[in-house]
Structures are given as C-alpha cells and as structure tokens.
Amino acid sequence: MSSPSDLRYTEDHEWARLEADGTITVGITHHAQDALGDVVFVDLPKVGRALAPKGTFGVVESVKTVSDLYAPCGGEVVAVNDALAQTPELVNQDCYGQGWIVRIRPSGADALAELLDAAAYDAHVGGQSH
Amino acid sequence: MSTLLRTPLFENVKAAGARFVPFGGWEMPVQFQGIQAEHDHVRTAAGLFDVSHMGEIEIKGPGALEAVNRLITNDLAAIVDGQALYTCLCRPDGGIVDDLVVYRFAEDHIFICCNASNRAKDFAWIQENLRGVTARDRSDEFAQLALQGPMAVEVVQRFASIDLSPIKRYHFAVGQVCGASVIFSRTGYTGEDGFELYLSPVDAPRVFDALIGEPEVKPIGLGARDTLRLEMKYALYGNDIDDTTTPLEAGLGWVVKLDKADFIGRDALVAQKAAGLTRRLVGFEMVGRAPARHDYPVVDAAGATIGRVTSGSFSPTLKKNIGLAYVPVGQDKLGSTLNVQIRDRAEPAVVVKTPFVVR
Structure with missing residues (x-):
C-alpha cells in the first residue's frame, strides 16, 4: 500500500507532518506498525525535552518486540499523545491519525528537507522486504 | 539467510501466511494473523504449530531405561510404557544441559524430544555419558506438529486411526493420522489440551494441510507459543534455564527425584538443597x-x-x-x-x- 503523499518519512519508519503552526507531528508508518504487530506500550518523552536529529525519543513495544523511536529532526517536544498511555493500540488502528506520538517544535528551518517523500519511502520499504 | 534450516513444512506455513524469523538456527514462523489473536485462538479453539525444529533422540537396547535414567533428574522407573515425562538433563554441577520430554516405549526403547538449539549439544552429551547402550539422533527423520486448544483433541480424532480418548495427559500411542504413521503424544507447551504429532517429513505436509483445513484450526507462530508458555510458567531453555541454573532454582524441583537411583548432578542438587537456595x-x-x-x-x-x-x-x-x-x-x-x-x-x-x- 502507498504511504500518504502529504507526509515525509525517515528510513527508520517514522512519519512527519508539518503543521500550520510550524510544529511537526510524528508517528510511525503503516509498514512499521504492521511489522511490530499488536502494540501494547508506547514510552513517551516528557513535554519540553530537547531532541537531537535522529536521536531516540521513545519506545514502541508490541507483545514481543521493543523498538526505538527516532526523531525526524532536532527540536523540542511540545506535545505527546497522552491517549496512547491507555490505548496504545491506536498506533495499529490509526497510525497516521489518532495514533500520532509526539509533536516537535523544530530548532532549524526546513527541518523536513532531508527526509524521504512517500515515493522514496515506499521504495525503501519495498527494497527492505527482499 | 541461506544458512538457516527450514522444516519440511516451510512451504505450507508460508502459504498459510507466516512471517518468518531466525530461531535456534531455523527459519521459523513467528506469527500469522497476530500474536494476540493467535494466542486467544489457542486458548479458545485449536491452534496448529510447526515444531519440526525440535530434536529427537532414540535409545534402544537392553538397559536403555536405566541408562537414560542415570542422565535425567526425573524417574523413568516411576512411569509405565506408553507414558512420557518432563525432565531436566543436568551437568555434574547441577546446571541444566537441557529440558526434555522423555517417552517410555519399553524398558529397552526410550525416545527423547529436545530443544532445537540444543540438539547437537544434547546428542554429544548423551553419547558421552550413556553407558551400555547407544543413542541415535533421529531428528531429521521426524517432523513435528502440535495441535493445541480445547478443540484440539476432537479435531485430531477426525483423522486418527485409533481412539484417542484412552490416551491421558503425558501419555502417548502409535497409530496413523491421515493414513501416515504417527506418535500421538498428549503433551504440549501451551497449557491447553492437545496432541504433539511425530511423523515422517514426507507425510507431514499433507497432515498439516488436512488439519489446517478444519474450521476450528488456525496456524500459530512462535510468538504466541512464547506468550502461551509464559502464562503457564513453562521454562524456555536459554532464557529461564541454562547451564548455569539448576532445576531447584528454576522451580523445577518436582522433576528432580533425589530418592531414585544415582544420576548425573544428583550430588550437587542434594548439596544445594541442604545448603539452601x-x-x-x-x-x-x-x-x-x-x-x-x-x-x-x-x-x-x-x-x-x-x-x-x-x-x-x-x-x-x-x-x-x-x-x-x-x-x-x-x-x-x-x-x-x-x-x-x-x-x-x-x-x-x-x-x-x-x-x-x-x-
């Protein structure tokens, strides 16, 4: 299945969306949640935490797997999806919507410039499955 | 990836939608529809596992029972022909070489099922320590299927040549399934009722396809196998037990029979018990x-x-x-x-x- 064309992607399977207020919403891709299986826990960072580009900012755990989350850009965590504390399965059910994970205020301009577009990400995922 | 072994059922489980992972040197199905759903299916219906990676070692000849009994912590003399037991195989220091299911066919015929990752180690250990009889590694001659869950027994019965109801828990019988020779072992690693079927790699694919075609049955991967066994506190070798842990520490004292004839590791376990854990x-x-x-x-x-x-x-x-x-x-x-x-x-x-x- 094709990834949404309005998002940017990391090679580590996070998606990033530039919001109207300049913040960036981050989650994991359909491919990532499918590979993980039933998500049972999301370890969220604290609001206000400074993130380095490509630094780990949290963990997504399925029944059997522990997977680090990587920041798509440097910046500060301005919001986390508190709903995931009680309903981590939102990551499976609606990974690009209600299953979002954090919102970052990027420290630099054009923070998403180096990320993959949907076509490049889909090619990356397609290449990985062989 | 090319160095990973594949079971005789690889193509069957692949066709059933498996996602594979390396496990103990084998390319094994970790999940099909998802661990939660597969787990629930085994607890409520019947789940089919390909466990052909497990090892099988056979000891035949006069004195086989006594010879194997000297290697294991549980007591083969305390069960009857047609019965199986769970046991540890211990080192002289009490550390666990492996945990096994041992089948007593007769006093001169013992059959062992061991962990896939320990097959070579176990066989070497058994050969080195066995007295008076010889062991044969027959792992390549057997595929193994497990059908587990509250509906498992009735499903296996549909394809069985013999009445399975007299086979009690931890007992076994030889017969045919789908016309193929099989050992029906009423054992498992899930906490549910069911059978483990030892059969030829040639016959296993069509038996798998017959069982999976039944409406109660779904394929189950190693992911759910692990959550099922953990809920029962069944030990996983390499995680919960290994060469550095003893059965007493692991809560497996119930398979250590210190009052039977001498066995490897007995002195160390007696001493550990006396000193206190x-x-x-x-x-x-x-x-x-x-x-x-x-x-x-x-x-x-x-x-x-x-x-x-x-x-x-x-x-x-x-x-x-x-x-x-x-x-x-x-x-x-x-x-x-x-x-x-x-x-x-x-x-x-x-x-x-x-x-x-x-x-």
Whole structure:
C-alpha cells in the first residue's frame, strides 16, 4: 500500500507532518506498525525535552518486540499523545491519525528537507522486504 | 539467510501466511494473523504449530531405561510404557544441559524430544555419558506438529486411526493420522489440551494441510507459543534455564527425584538443597504499563542489580505485563515488591502466584 503523499518519512519508519503552526507531528508508518504487530506500550518523552536529529525519543513495544523511536529532526517536544498511555493500540488502528506520538517544535528551518517523500519511502520499504 | 534450516513444512506455513524469523538456527514462523489473536485462538479453539525444529533422540537396547535414567533428574522407573515425562538433563554441577520430554516405549526403547538449539549439544552429551547402550539422533527423520486448544483433541480424532480418548495427559500411542504413521503424544507447551504429532517429513505436509483445513484450526507462530508458555510458567531453555541454573532454582524441583537411583548432578542438587537456595525463579506482574523484557536487571532501592528478568511479555490472556526473574531468596515471597530497571527508571513489580493463568 502507498504511504500518504502529504507526509515525509525517515528510513527508520517514522512519519512527519508539518503543521500550520510550524510544529511537526510524528508517528510511525503503516509498514512499521504492521511489522511490530499488536502494540501494547508506547514510552513517551516528557513535554519540553530537547531532541537531537535522529536521536531516540521513545519506545514502541508490541507483545514481543521493543523498538526505538527516532526523531525526524532536532527540536523540542511540545506535545505527546497522552491517549496512547491507555490505548496504545491506536498506533495499529490509526497510525497516521489518532495514533500520532509526539509533536516537535523544530530548532532549524526546513527541518523536513532531508527526509524521504512517500515515493522514496515506499521504495525503501519495498527494497527492505527482499 | 541461506544458512538457516527450514522444516519440511516451510512451504505450507508460508502459504498459510507466516512471517518468518531466525530461531535456534531455523527459519521459523513467528506469527500469522497476530500474536494476540493467535494466542486467544489457542486458548479458545485449536491452534496448529510447526515444531519440526525440535530434536529427537532414540535409545534402544537392553538397559536403555536405566541408562537414560542415570542422565535425567526425573524417574523413568516411576512411569509405565506408553507414558512420557518432563525432565531436566543436568551437568555434574547441577546446571541444566537441557529440558526434555522423555517417552517410555519399553524398558529397552526410550525416545527423547529436545530443544532445537540444543540438539547437537544434547546428542554429544548423551553419547558421552550413556553407558551400555547407544543413542541415535533421529531428528531429521521426524517432523513435528502440535495441535493445541480445547478443540484440539476432537479435531485430531477426525483423522486418527485409533481412539484417542484412552490416551491421558503425558501419555502417548502409535497409530496413523491421515493414513501416515504417527506418535500421538498428549503433551504440549501451551497449557491447553492437545496432541504433539511425530511423523515422517514426507507425510507431514499433507497432515498439516488436512488439519489446517478444519474450521476450528488456525496456524500459530512462535510468538504466541512464547506468550502461551509464559502464562503457564513453562521454562524456555536459554532464557529461564541454562547451564548455569539448576532445576531447584528454576522451580523445577518436582522433576528432580533425589530418592531414585544415582544420576548425573544428583550430588550437587542434594548439596544445594541442604545448603539452601540463594535465588529462585519467580513470576511477577508489572504494576505499570511498561513491559519487562528478557535480561532487564532487577534492582534494589539503591539501584544495585540483585537479579535478572529471564522472560517478560504482555500477557494476552490477563492483559497485564508478566515475567519471570531470578531474585534473592527472601524477596521471592508472594506479594513481595521488586523493581525492574526499564531503560532509565526502576518500575515496580509484584511477585505473584504461578502459573499466571490457571487452565
């Protein structure tokens, strides 16, 4: 299945969306949640935490797997999806919507410039499955 | 990937939608529809597992029973022909070489099922220590299917040449399934009723396809196999038990028969029992939502490591995070609070009764 064309992607399977207020919403891709299986826990960072580009900012755990989350850009965590504390399965059910994970205020301009577009990400995922 | 072994059922489980992972040198199905759904299916209906990676070792000849009994902690003399037992195979220091299911066909015919990852080690150990009889590694001559769940027995019966109802738990019988020769073993690693079927790699694919075609049956991967066994506190070799842990520490004292004839490891286990244990494998439940995982430290109030998590997972049945850990005696009592180091913080856990799930 094709990834949404309005998002940017990391090679580590996070998606990033530039919001109207300049913040960036981050989650994991359909491919990532499918590979993980039933998500049972999301370890969220604290609001206000400074993130380095490509630094780990949290963990997504399925029944059997522990997977680090990587920041798509440097910046500060301005919001986390508190709903995931009680309903981590939102990551499976609606990974690009209600299953979002954090919102970052990027420290630099054009923070998403180096990320993959949907076509490049889909090619990356397609290449990985062989 | 090319070095991974594949079972005779690889194409069948692939066609059934398996996602594969390396396990013990084998390319094995980890999941099909998802661990939670597969787990629930085994607890409520019937799940089919390809466990052909398991090893099979046969010992035949006069004195076979006594010779094997000298290697294992449980007592083959205490069961009858047609019965099986769970046991540890111990080193002289009491450490566990492997955990096994041993089948007593006759006093001169013993059949062993061992862990896939330990097959070569076990066979070498058995050959080196067996007296008066010879062992044969027959692993390549057997595929193994497990059908487990409350509906498993009735499903196997549809294809069986013999009446399965007289075969009680931990007993077995030889017959035919779908016309193929098979050992029907009423055993398993899930806590559910069911059978493990030992059969020829040539016959196994069509038996798999026959069973999977039944409406009650779904294919189950190693992921759910692990959560099912953990809910029962069944030990996983390499995680909960290994060469450095003894059966007494692991809570497997019930398969150690110190009053039978001498066996390898007996002196060490007698001494350990007399001296008193210093650590024990306990079951725990996490208080919070973060799962404990294999190898996470158990820490004291000052942050010092006092134990180690050996298995940890979300329990699909209980919807809680459960696990097993070695902890110092004194902190192994039901209701004791433990602290598990999860990344940068210590998370509370409570020692609970096992099995976690009562079947």
